[in-house]
Amino acid sequence: MDHQYITLAHGNGGRLMRELIEEIFARHLGNPDLNTHADAASLAQINGEIMMTTDGFSVQPLEFPGGNIGSLAVHGTINDLAVAGAKPLYLSLNAFIEEGLEIALLERIISSLAKAASQAGVNVVAGDTKVLRRGEGGGLYLATTGIGVKCISNLSMDRIHLGDHILVSGPIGDHGTAVMLAREQFGLRGDLQSDANSVLSLTRALETLDGLHFMRDPTRGGLASVLHEVHQFSGLGIRVQQHRIPVRDPVNAVCEMLGYDPLQLACEGRVVAFVDPASSEQALSLWQNTEDGVDAAIIGSVDSQQRVILETELGGERILEELEDEPLPRIC
Amino acid sequence: MDHQYITLAHGNGGRLMRELIEEIFARHLGNPDLNTHADAASLAQINGEIMMTTDGFSVQPLEFPGGNIGSLAVHGTINDLAVAGAKPLYLSLNAFIEEGLEIALLERIISSLAKAASQAGVNVVAGDTKVLRRGEGGGLYLATTGIGVKCISNLSMDRIHLGDHILVSGPIGDHGTAVMLAREQFGLRGDLQSDANSVLSLTRALETLDGLHFMRDPTRGGLASVLHEVHQFSGLGIRVQQHRIPVRDPVNAVCEMLGYDPLQLACEGRVVAFVDPASSEQALSLWQNTEDGVDAAIIGSVDSQQRVILETELGGERILEELEDEPLPRIC
Numbered sequence: 001m002d003h004q005y006i007t008l009a010h011g012n013g014g015r016l017m018r019e020l021i022e023e024i025f026a027r028h029l030g031n032p033d034l035n036t037h038a039d040a041a042s043l044a045q046i047n048g049e050i051m052m053t054t055d056g057f058s059v060q061p062l063e064f065p066g067g068n069i070g071s072l073a074v075h076g077t078i079n080d081l082a083v084a085g086a087k088p089l090y091l092s093l094n095a096f097i098e099e100g101l102e103i104a105l106l107e108r109i110i111s112s113l114a115k116a117a118s119q120a121g122v123n124v125v126a127g128d129t130k131v132l133r134r135g136e137g138g139g140l141y142l143a144t145t146g147i148g149v150k151c152i153s154n155l156s157m158d159r160i161h162l163g164d165h166i167l168v169s170g171p172i173g174d175h176g177t178a179v180m181l182a183r184e185q186f187g188l189r190g191d192l193q194s195d196a197n198s199v200l201s202l203t204r205a206l207e208t209l210d211g212l213h214f215m216r217d218p219t220r221g222g223l224a225s226v227l228h229e230v231h232q233f234s235g236l237g238i239r240v241q242q243h244r245i246p247v248r249d250p251v252n253a254v255c256e257m258l259g260y261d262p263l264q265l266a267c268e269g270r271v272v273a274f275v276d277p278a279s280s281e282q283a284l285s286l287w288q289n290t291e292d293g294v295d296a297a298i299i300g301s302v303d304s305q306q307r308v309i310l311e312t313e314l315g316g317e318r319i320l321e322e323l324e325d326e327p328l329p330r331i332c
Numbered sequence: 333m334d335h336q337y338i339t340l341a342h343g344n345g346g347r348l349m350r351e352l353i354e355e356i357f358a359r360h361l362g363n364p365d366l367n368t369h370a371d372a373a374s375l376a377q378i379n380g381e382i383m384m385t386t387d388g389f390s391v392q393p394l395e396f397p398g399g400n401i402g403s404l405a406v407h408g409t410i411n412d413l414a415v416a417g418a419k420p421l422y423l424s425l426n427a428f429i430e431e432g433l434e435i436a437l438l439e440r441i442i443s444s445l446a447k448a449a450s451q452a453g454v455n456v457v458a459g460d461t462k463v464l465r466r467g468e469g470g471g472l473y474l475a476t477t478g479i480g481v482k483c484i485s486n487l488s489m490d491r492i493h494l495g496d497h498i499l500v501s502g503p504i505g506d507h508g509t510a511v512m513l514a515r516e517q518f519g520l521r522g523d524l525q526s527d528a529n530s531v532l533s534l535t536r537a538l539e540t541l542d543g544l545h546f547m548r549d550p551t552r553g554g555l556a557s558v559l560h561e562v563h564q565f566s567g568l569g570i571r572v573q574q575h576r577i578p579v580r581d582p583v584n585a586v587c588e589m590l591g592y593d594p595l596q597l598a599c600e601g602r603v604v605a606f607v608d609p610a611s612s613e614q615a616l617s618l619w620q621n622t623e624d625g626v627d628a629a630i631i632g633s634v635d636s637q638q639r640v641i642l643e644t645e646l647g648g649e650r651i652l653e654e655l656e657d658e659p660l661p662r663i664c
Contacts, residue, residue: 012660126384156370222345225345324347
């Protein structure tokens with residue numbers, strides 16, 4: 001590339017745009033299904049039920065301990081397919097790039113994105129870039145759409161039953177806290193890494209489990225938003241025990257200092273599962289036998305009380321509130 | 333909605349985000365395949381070759397004569413499928429919304445988007461919204477990914493042959509000019525409408541034509557970029573006759589005043605086709621018999637001269653330059 005920074009001309013449909021696409025995007029993402037000269041990609045035959053999902057990414061800063069917006073844009077979308085019971089196959093990628101972005105930074109991000117896609121076994125087959133004028137973007141926004149094929153049937157929110165046990169695959173709030181620390185606006189430092197990762201090994205581990213009713217990855221709004229959405233959709237109550245919910249010490253420490261609730265902080269590599277009580281111990285052990293699920297826990301159950309209740313460590317209980325204000329814009 | 337303007341809390345994963353999605357997005361886009369409580373949508377069986385494409389949209393202003401960013405986000409993506417020979421079936425939608433955007437404007441845009449999708453027979457099956465802090469967005473950016481099924485085989489840039497005739501389906505530069513006028517920054521006014529529209533009727537008209545080699549919709553960079561990309565990919569020369577290229581009078585007038593070349597201005601509802609010379613008259617008449625192709629024309633041909641040449645109205649000729657600078661940021 002002749003340039004060190006993105007200019008408006010990198011978005012105009014002419015020579016510089018072609019060079020940007022060829023030298024940054026196509027070079028890192030290259031695969032037999034990606035043809036930058038075609039208007040649409042042709043996908044190989046998909047045998048089975050096709051699943052589709054999409055996600056946008058505006059995390060700030062663009063790079064954070066444990067990942068960057070590029071790897072996150074892959075993990076976020078393939079995780080939505082994974083928790084819906086699908087194996088991810090293809091991705092499309094949109095990049096909105098702000099004039100002035102350093103091209104070396106863009107290249108690190110697209111290189112991470114390519115690595116994350118490759119590790120998950122998915123090909124980026126379609127893409128588009130737009131350049132935004134200085135002051136009309138936040139450096140870089142990405143959107144990814146994923147196509148997969150269903151592997152686990154009968155997963156849906158309306159299969160959640162009274163008595164179901166609720167599992168979480170690992171400590172919560174790592175992503176939200178790591179991104180906060182990376183912003184440095186609070187004057188805090190730490191070596192906490194984001195949990196941003198593919199959850200495919202976790203969802204695959206439960207593939208043949210009887211009694212698996214529903215899975216979701218708790219991102220924006222954290223575990224609390226997942227519990228509230230289930231409660232509102234089903235009309236059932238949720239009761240979780242605080243001492244069973246895995247939270248790392250630095251996450252607790254930062255939350256106490258800044259007044260956040262770890263249950264409302266985004267994760268990007270965890271799964272919440274609703275499982276028949278007869279199968280929950282088996283689910284727990286299947287997860288604990290995977291590398292990403294060693295800290296998995298059964299954290300509560302579905303009851304008939306029509307509220308989302310948190311039993312505190314001191315033996316009391318409180319209603320777990322749904323998020324109202326925005327504590328952390330641009331967390332994912 | 334309780335609010336008149338978008339706030340950061342509309343993006344946080346909590347109650348206000350849920351209300352925004354239900355009351356604006358799901359209400360207008362509602363269809364049996366869109367389930368706002370699922371992480372991924374299940375698509376009906378697709379019999380045939382599956383095609384995938386994606387496009388981002390950052391047009392400014394968000395509303396312009398003949399369309400808005402919502403209808404454009406549908407037309408742009410389904411047109412990429414159409415010119416690749418596919419029938420569009422499904423769309424995903426990403427919205428990056430800037431804090432402070434008027435909710436009534438967002439609703440008009442999503443309503444237009446829903447209408448354009450419905451007219452093209454496609455369902456929006458997956459979506460995501462992110463809210464950007466004031467000053468980190470341009471009001472609204474959209475990205476759409478389209479899935480379709482191939483109906484016309486054997487379309488690709490490498491099928492373009494020496495001698496092929498080049499057709500355009502209608503006047504060029506309307507979209508670019510209409511958006512420019514809508515910005516009012518030039519102190520010009522006019523009643524020119526953008527050509528933004530589905531090109532499905534045009535691509536369908538050629539579905540059974542022998543000798544159809546390649547189609548593309550000239551968007552960013554205009555007709556000139558399409559001709560240059562074909563030239564660079566194939567190594568063949570391109571020769572077009574200026575007097576045959578349909579351009580509306582107001583487009584010519586604005587271009588003369590402001591120093592633009594209509595051949596470099598974006599269209600959003602036109603098709604350029606490369607056709608065997610034995611079939612080009614038939615292709616022309618097939619297009620002229622459709623409502624959207626009455627002004628179609630054969631504008632030139634593929635030759636062996638290894639340049640992109642424009643024969644001027646005065647009988648001379650000049651090399652048609654590829655776009656270098658950005659004449660019009662945020663045109664689509």
